[in-house]
Amino acid sequence: MTTRALFREDAYLTHCDAAITAIDEQGIHLDQTVFYPLGGGQAGDAGTLTLADGTHIAIADTRKAKFEGATPDDAVHVPAADQDELLARLSVGDRVTATLDWARRYRHMRLHTASHLMCAVLPYPVDGCSITIDYARLDFATVEPIERELVEARLAELVGGAHSVATEWITDEEMQQRPELVRTMSVKPPMGLGRVRLLRIEGIDLQPCGGTHVRNTQEIGALRVAKLEKKSARTRRLVLEFA
Ligand SMILES: [Zn+2]
Structure with missing residues (x-):
C-alpha cells in the first residue's frame, strides 16, 4: 500500500x-x-x-x-x-x-514557511507548532521577553527579502551526526526512509522538514502577530495570522 x-x-x-x-x-x-x-x-x-x-x-x-x-x-x-x-x-x-483544495494548502505553505523564518527571528528551541488554514502557532522554550513589534518588523524584512526556499536530502547517518540541525523539540526529523529531507531558506534557516513550503519567502505576504502569551513559566506562545 x-x-x-x-x-x-x-x-x-x-x-x-x-x-x-x-x-x-x-x-x-x-x-x-x-x-x-x-x-x-x-x-x-x-x-x-x-x-x-x-x-x-x-x-x-x-x-x-x-x-x-x-x-x-x-x-x-x-x-x-x-x-x-x-x-x-x-x-x-x-x-x-x-x-x-489548493487555496487551503497554499495558506498552509505560506504559514509553514513563515514558521521557519520565525526560527531565525527568535533563536529559541521550538516546543510545539501547529499550522492551519488561518494561523501558525509556535511555542518557544524561553523565559526571555518577546517584543511583538520587533518580531513583526524582522519577519516582514525576511519575507520581503525574497529568499529562495529549496529542499536538500542527507542520509540518516549524516542527520545523526548533525543534531544541531534539529530546531523543533517536539517534532523528530522524518527518519526511517534512509534519507532525511532538509529545508533551506537561503541564508536564513536550514532544518529537517517534511512539510510543504513556498518557493520564495516573498510569497508568504504580510503577517501579523495575533497573539503573544506566556504558555508556561518556560514557554512563550506566538500566533501568526495573515495581515
Ligand atoms: Zn517546513
Whole structure:
C-alpha cells in the first residue's frame, strides 16, 4: 500500500492521477498522491477524488496511514461524512484524479514557511507548532521577553527579502551526526526512509522538514502577530495570522 508522496518533490502540484490500493476504516489509500498527511505540525490536506465517471468524493482530511511496515510517506485520504453511497462504488484498482483544495494548502505553505523564518527571528528551541488554514502557532522554550513589534518588523524584512526556499536530502547517518540541525523539540526529523529531507531558506534557516513550503519567502505576504502569551513559566506562545 506504499504511497508515492508527490508533494515532497513538488509542493505546487495541485492534482495527480492515482490508483486506489486499499479502502478500509482509515479511509482511501492511493498508490501516489499530492495530499499532505497531518504531520510535523502541518494540517492534513482536503480536496476531492474524481472517478472515471465524473463522480466526486469529498476528502475532508489526510492522515498518515497506520499498518504494519508503514513509512512516513504512506497517506490515507479521509472522506467527508455522509458519502457512504458513493464510497460503496469504489473498488481497489480504480483510477481516480486526486485534486487538492489548493487555496487551503497554499495558506498552509505560506504559514509553514513563515514558521521557519520565525526560527531565525527568535533563536529559541521550538516546543510545539501547529499550522492551519488561518494561523501558525509556535511555542518557544524561553523565559526571555518577546517584543511583538520587533518580531513583526524582522519577519516582514525576511519575507520581503525574497529568499529562495529549496529542499536538500542527507542520509540518516549524516542527520545523526548533525543534531544541531534539529530546531523543533517536539517534532523528530522524518527518519526511517534512509534519507532525511532538509529545508533551506537561503541564508536564513536550514532544518529537517517534511512539510510543504513556498518557493520564495516573498510569497508568504504580510503577517501579523495575533497573539503573544506566556504558555508556561518556560514557554512563550506566538500566533501568526495573515495581515
Ligand atoms: Zn517546513
